[in-house]
Amino acid sequence: MRESLTVSSSDLAPGAPARAVVDLDAIRDNVRALRDHAPSSDLMAVVKADGYGHGMVPAARAALAGGATWLGVATAHEALALRASGVTGDARVLVWLLVPGAPFADLVRADVDVTVAAPWSVDEVAAGAREAGRPARVHLKVDTGLSRNGVTPADLPGVVRRLATLEASGEVRVVGVFSHLACADEPGHPSVARQAAAFDDAARAVAAAGLRPEVRHLANSAATLTAPEVHHDLVRPGIAVYGLSPVPQLGPPGAYGLRPAMTLEARLGNVKAVPAGEGVSYGHLYTTPRDTVLGLVPLGYADGIPRHASGGSAGVGGPVAVGSGDARRVLRIAGRVCMDQVVLDLGPDATERPGDVATLFGASEGVAHGATVPNAQDWAEAAGTISYEIVTRIGARVPRTYAGKDVQP
CATH class of the missing domain: 2.40.37.10 (Lyase, Ornithine Decarboxylase; Chain A, domain 1)
Incomplete structure (x- = not known):
């Protein structure tokens, strides 16, 4: 493993006080390594927050070159910027942090997968789909114990019934169901198993309503590396894509085949x-x-x-x-x-x-x-x-x- 990408002073432009050098080959190779850790799952590279500071579009392209088939972002602006940059084709883009009044029609037109994480969003997604003139690709996010974003167990039955009705009318397609782990960076923490069980319950409720999502996803960087039992159809690493260990107490990046970018x-x-x-x-x-x-x-x-x-x-x-x-x-x-x-x-x-x-x-x-x-x-x-x-x-x-x-x- 290379110790550093550090370059000589002659490579730093004269008069330039500082710079951040991003090794795109490292991002590509990190994605390849992460795929090896989850060989039976597709991989979503999370490129939110300007690619964790590395540059969203260059990082996205490097991740796709490494074998990622999905890209994940937090905001509508990020999703639309990815599509506007030319990240199209077979790469799926998922956005998950949306608020009332978000540009759902624009997202649907741009072929971005959108998240339903609260009851209010169901009808706004459907309205966006009608305005766009095409079905919205929807991922249902369920709250399995993080108590952050996601549909609560109490609200889940009603949300699922409404999504099933909208899918039957052709306004949405429920293509994913997902959640997020609270303590995956503490392998063996009892909350991981509890959340995994709650997620399985939610997935069964979705299936019982006649919905057939293409992908279930729960694993972040830490779970991708340490919890194969929650890999499901798709893993969703973030920090590990950029070569940093999500479990530094267990080992440095090289222990997982990663190198910082x-x-x-x-x-x-x-x-x-x-x-x-x-x-x-x-x-x-x-x-x-x-x-x-x-x-x-x-x-x-x-x-x-x-x-x-x-x-x-x-x-x-x-x-x-x-x-x-x-x-x-x-x-x-x-x-x-x-x-x-x-x-x-x-x-x-x-x-x-x-x-x-x-x-x-x-x-x-x-x-x-x-x-x-x-x-x-x-x-x-x-x-x-x-x-x-x-x-x-x-x-x-x-x-x-x-x-x-x-x-x-």
Whole structure:
């Protein structure tokens, strides 16, 4: 496995402060690996939230090249943007987070599968289908215990009867039934079995009404990798498509045949010597313990660097790799994360110069596993969050560039 996609400073355009490099071949290969984990199921690659920060359309195309046959998004805007980008043909697109007044007719015209997750949506979907002049392809989402979106057990019989009537009249086709797991990232958690049983009950209720969905889907990334009993007809991985482990407590990405697709890097904007006892950044959370050299990285919380990854004298800040080859080392942010910048204590013997590249995270197994480049999980642990948030929150002013031999954005 490649440790990092990190490139030399000459590859980062002159004057460009930072960039996120997305390896589309990694996304393609991650999908292939995930298909191997669920060989009897089709695969939906979840590309919501701008492809978890990687770029929705390039990520979607790479996932399709890897064997995904479905794409999943949260919002109507995302679904319509995928179709407008030219993602058509055999690729099915499902949208699941809709509100009253959503553009159901536009979605039906664009051949997007829509979700019924509450009683109100049944008639709005049907009205959209009539306006579009074609049946709506519907997935019924049931609440099996997450208590988030989805039709409750109490409402399910009425919703199913109404959908059966609309299918008989040709206004909808119920092509899917699905739900979402609450604790799949804790393999063996008793809620997984309870939700699986509730899902089976819901699927039987759908069948009893005469509906014959093409696909049942329940498994997210964690369940795709660890719970084959809930793979059903379709698995629905998200974060694993981008090469991050949904169960980091069990193993790094490579343990599942994955590699992270995003590398975040920036040029040092300033390098300067300071004496011992100097406070660094807002609030002087960090004080230099000796005469040293500080390096300025021009990325901050406006770019998605979590302020919770600020570092004090104990060295618990977000990790950043500097140097190259045998001289590469991982340092921790010194002081508070600012809106546009962070500071590193490069040490008294630093050889770095302004313009040198620092890598915040890349395609590695993580420093906990001996890598010399951090990954997004390392940042998640420093900030007290999850890797999903680290990559998804990288801001729009950080340009994305795309790498890969075979897959082009």
